[in-house]
Amino acid sequence: MKDLHYHISIKLYKDERVFGPGIYQLLSLVEQTGSLRAAAMKMEMSYNKAWGIVSMVEKNSGITMLQKQSGGVHGGGAVLTPQAKQLISDYRKYIEEVNAFAKERFDAYFADFREEQP
Amino acid sequence: MKDLHYHISIKLYKDERVFGPGIYQLLSLVEQTGSLRAAAMKMEMSYNKAWGIVSMVEKNSGITMLQKQSGGVHGGGAVLTPQAKQLISDYRKYIEEVNAFAKERFDAYFADFREEQP
Secondary structure: OOOOEEEEEEEEEOOOEEEOHHHHHHHHHHHHHOOHHHHHHHOOOOHHHHHHHHHHHHHHHOOOOEEEOOOHHHHOOEEEOHHHHHHHHHHHHHHHHHHHHHHHHHHHHHHHHHHHOO | OOOOEEEEEEEEEOOOEEEOHHHHHHHHHHHHHOOHHHHHHHOOOOHHHHHHHHHHHHHHHOOOOEEEOOOHHHHOOEEEOHHHHHHHHHHHHHHHHHHHHHHHHHHHHHHHHHHHOO
């Protein structure tokens, strides 16, 4: 039997969900590839689905996430707006800090529990 | 528009999910009421569903969670085993600590973001 481990999920909300692991991964891939289509492919997601996620996040947050490039966002490449870059950077650092803390406290609370349950 | 806020979810796994917010709430209510049936009612859940959740958690964790009372678990009351009490106590403390940390860091990272998005 595997050791006990934890999974943590943190999502940001206003009235509706604004930001979570899925949109974070998608926008990070747009940042790396310069293309929403390429980002969607890497996530094994249809382009339409990816576009729908970005639209929903933009609507719920009130923040434009993607800047149109030559050919428009649908045609040419896509780059993140400064606000989107700030948001994914803050989210990344935030998640990393909370995860580091959660891991340390998990080990403190559940190390004994794991040993008792071989 | 509401302020930006976060939601954190922490679940414990071995091979399968062992413990999360739902079973925590259910077992906490068993502890308070002394009855799985009363706990299920408070969660607006059928007794069968509650029993299924407890069984699944017991199977996945390898830990017996409920002790049989007079009349058996199905009939009379139910009390938590010492191991279940330990687990929900550790989980509660763990979640509280991680939440306190996550709240503090959230305020640090996203206070500016909130002000920029009135």
